[in-house]
Amino acid sequence: MRHLCMPQGLPAEDVPRLEALICGARRVRRGEALYRSGDRFDNLYAVRTGSLKTMIVHRDGREQITGLRLAGEALGLDGIATDVHAFSAVALEDSSICTLPYGALKRLCREVGTMQDRLHRLLGDQFNQEASQMMVLGSLSAEERVAAFLLDVSERNWERGYSHAEFHLRMSREDMGSYLGITLETVSRILSRFQKRNLIDARGKLIRIVDIDGLKDL
Amino acid sequence: MRHLCMPQGLPAEDVPRLEALICGARRVRRGEALYRSGDRFDNLYAVRTGSLKTMIVHRDGREQITGLRLAGEALGLDGIATDVHAFSAVALEDSSICTLPYGALKRLCREVGTMQDRLHRLLGDQFNQEASQMMVLGSLSAEERVAAFLLDVSERNWERGYSHAEFHLRMSREDMGSYLGITLETVSRILSRFQKRNLIDARGKLIRIVDIDGLKDL
DNA sequence: CGGTGCTTTGAACACTCTCAACCGCCGTGG
DNA sequence: CCACGGCGGTTGAGAGTGTTCAAAGCACCG
CATH class of the missing domain: 1.10.10.10 (Winged helix-like DNA-binding domain superfamily/Winged helix DNA-binding domain)
Structure with missing residues (x-):
């Protein structure tokens, strides 16, 4: 069984082009940060194995967990708006992570409509996930x-x-x-x-x- | 002073192409819905004048307000992930709304890189707004x-x-x-x-x- | 073994909710 | 024109849920 990080729902002929972008898996040890709030945003990530938590660090040092990412899920979109990561992502166990350079992905999306759709859906999905978490926290x-x-x-x-x-x-x-x-x-x-x-x-x-x-x- | 609905930060030469997409303003009276949770997602919107609230309706009838959109702000992205709106958007006062067909916008984004960036930032922005609301609700x-x-x-x-x-x-x-x-x-x-x-x-x-x-x- | 960090459990307290009454405004209809 | 009813807002008192502080248990790891 192959590890398909992101391309669920992508037509078979487009998968190789996406795979060409994926930089080899990066390992993150338990407790280490994949990226930190304030880091420059260059890549999207997909969890290959393991799991991570994402969190916001408040100015007064308080921090709040904003999400949990399991194997197969995407990560890193918190940087898109400002080119700087809003969250920190910390491994909950030793994990391995696929890296996708955002610039190259953008270019691919311009050429391949299905890829563009896929990225939009990914963004929308995380948006909806957050919305449902707001519901949890609010009521x-x-x-x-x-x-x-x-x-x-x-x-x-x-x-x-x-x-x-x-x-x-x-x-x-x-x-x-x-x-x-x-x-x-x-x-x-x-x-x-x-x-x-x-x-x-x-x-x-x-x-x-x-x-x-x-x-x-x- | 012109009403610029969305194109802040877009280079001057690309603005006309965006404006060509905008369908004339739609009016929504106080208390009326611009769209409802479950409606098909076809358009993005920008508030021209007035204000709206967005909300999720729970199965048991309970509803939770998820956001407030003021004049100049974007609306409707809650439908991107599933092609169906997750939120309802209801006018808080008589308002006027610009409509942008999503399909056409997507096509434009494929041609014009700055437009693609702009849309991504818009999505990312709303993502970050929700994240900060999670912070509010959580701590x-x-x-x-x-x-x-x-x-x-x-x-x-x-x-x-x-x-x-x-x-x-x-x-x-x-x-x-x-x-x-x-x-x-x-x-x-x-x-x-x-x-x-x-x-x-x-x-x-x-x-x-x-x-x-x-x-x-x- | 003895530490350190995470978890469990208890008791008192605080904050927010619930329920209820009241007020003021506005539109409707007598 | 005024009375009425409805709706949204304010305020109070009591109840309840979750927090805080504290102590003790447990597990992992040197």
Whole structure:
């Protein structure tokens, strides 16, 4: 099974042209940054293996997790507006990353309409993902947020051919809390509560979803 | 002073080609939808005069305001990912809207590199705006959220040549609350509090910022 | 083994929500 | 012309959810 980083939905004849752009995989060790907020924006990335978190660093030092990227997902679009990355991207585990030079990609998009569409959809997709996270942060209770997060990760795992029900979630409780707008203690308490109710089975970072419908019912 | 809907930063020689695409202004009355969540996505829009709110409608009927668009700002990108609008856009006052057929715009972007850049920046911009709203929802107190919102609107007014300090904010308290992830009562209380502390002077929908630094200091 | 970092759990507190009453404005209709 | 009803906004009191602070447990790694 080949590692197709980005070209889902691209017609077969155009794939080689995209692949020609991809610079060899870059490795990032757990805790290292692929790029930092303020870095110049030159490349888009796709996670080949592993996972990363993206975050904004506030002026007063506070930081907020803005997203989680799993294997197969795209990364780096936070730099398009200003040529400077708005986020930092930090590996949650040792990971390997495909690099796509943005300038070359732009040129390709001008020639190949399907490629242009693909890029637009990618941008739009991330836009929509953020919108749904705004919904989570704006109108769900803490318990609902945690449930929504678990279901989201579960679904994204599924989309990439892995298990619906069991996955490694390499974020710390603090990262999850930051992403969900609650404290790490609340995250921990809620996971324990879910466990007691037989909704999930969490052994540290390994999460098994026992009752997916129960979670969906909030 | 001409009404330039979108082409800020576009070289002079390319502007006519963009303008050729713009379909005449469409009028939307207060309370009417420019488009609804689920509608087919065909056009991008730019607010010529007036203002609109964008919102997501949850399956259980709950709705959340996702954004405010003032005169001069772009609208409609929530449909790019899926060809169907994710948001609804509703006029907060009688407004007039420029329409840009997306298909034609895409074609133009293939020919004109600066236009492609411009569209990407537009997308990236909205992405970043949402990210900063996630920050607001995820880590600010209610008071900080309201202050951040007022400052944001103030700045966006300024960017378009209007007053820093005084503007009509046509959202209801409920809309503001929904956008900020708090209740309308909390919004109202906090505005009153700001008024008592001589930070703002709010007469219904007309907001005057008295002490902008005081607001920035939270 | 002993440390360090992450997680869990508890208890008190604070902030925001909920529910409710009241006010002022505006358009409608008697 | 005034009364009425509806809508949006303000304000209060009490309730509830999530936070804060603190302590203890656990796991990984030198």
